[in-house]
Amino acid sequence: MKRSAKNIKLASVDDLFSTEESRADENREKIIEIPLTELFPFKDHPFKVIDNEAMFDTAESVKQYGVLVPAIARPRDEGGYELVAGHRRKRACELAELDTMPVIVRNLDDDEAVIIMVDSNLQRENILPSERAFAYKMKLSAMKRQAGRPLKENGSQVGNNLLGKKASELLAEQVGESKNQIYRYIRLTHLIPEILSMVDEKKIAFNPAVELSFLKKEEQTDLLDAMDMEQATPSLSQAQRLKKFSNEGKLTLEVMSAIMSEEKKGDLDKVTLTGDKLKKYFPKSYTPKQMEETIMKLLEGWHKKRTRDQER
Known part of the structure; x- marks a missing residue:
């Protein structure tokens, strides 16, 4: 019995003349220069991008040497690209008056994008409690959704079906916190913005x-x-x-x-001596450390004398 002609699939001209190597090259990730105007912030990005001294130093470095580590972005349905990692680098490029920046474009689903976004920022030295709180919340939710997917969908580099562990247990291992502490941080997301800002500013303790x-x-x-x-x-x-x-x-x-x-x-037990009060008793050349050391020596001498007097 002859096969129907309509079931025969003809190769395109490009397929006929392309090599396996060239097809593999097409699928390989590339670093491309993308205009800053086409890069949009990640939705609900929990990490703050602040124009502080560290940012100005980064901008100066970018001006001299360029962006040494490419950002990561994913295509948007409405056009342009959503930044997954590289928000601070983009701002540094703006301050350095650059028009483009190097970016690796990846096709990522929402959960993969959240996990990469959080992981790339948790490496920073100084992270505010509010940033950590929302980052943990977003990543934990993404990991829980991944855990519920079929194994074949969950075998990616960021999924891996959670290795048979609870999402909270795996997250605790990854970030070096106890599971309890992670949930305590997530509780901070229930604070109103004004009080959460006071936590970031260390006016209210954790x-x-x-x-x-x-x-x-x-x-x-x-x-x-x-x-x-x-x-x-x-x-x-x-x-x-x-x-x-x-x-x-x-x-x-x-x-x-x-x-x-x-x-x-603590207020009842606390005695506060400001620098202004102390300076009039010391030479102008004295540093705060020298003043502290001198006061401690005087107190030790006074304490020893008082102890001797009591023993007489």
Whole structure:
């Protein structure tokens, strides 16, 4: 029986004259120069790009030597490319007044892109608590979705079906944190932006911030007013009591103000001597370290004399 002619697939002219090597080369990743105007930020990118001293140093380096490590981007349906890794490098190129930057273009699904984006930024030395919080949340969600896919879809370099472990366990191993600590960081994403900024600025410590994240949004807004009125931020014990009152439905602005007006034990035990107070007792040439060493010697001498007097 003769096969139908319509089932015969004819090779294109390009296929006939292309070699296996050239076809492999077409599929190989390439570094291409892409105009900065065609590079768009990653959706919900959790890492801040700030024009600080480090950024200006990077821009100066880019101006002299170019971008040494290409960015990674993926094509957008609406045109242009979405940056996956390289937001700071793009900003440095803008400050260096460049028009293009080298980019590796990859076809990545949403979860693959999230994982690469987070991993490329977690290598930085200084990461704000808010950045870490949202990064952990995004990557953990992506890893959980990958874990639920069929094995053949999950065998990629970023998937690997989670090696039989829970997503949170694998993430903990990758970032060098305990699983518990990862979830504590993720709790920070429940803070309103104003309070989360205070955590980044070290006005509120990490542990109290985790407790405050359990307050309702409107309670957190009221807490901002209470902190402003009392010119104080909550200690861990105060934050725990605020959480307890919230759980019991008794957390009012009056209760918050009463708690925030308390003198903290650390404040009662603390003695603060500012540099302005101390400078008048020392030569102008003295550094803060020399002043500290001199004060410690005087205190030690006073303590020894007092001990001798008591023993007489």
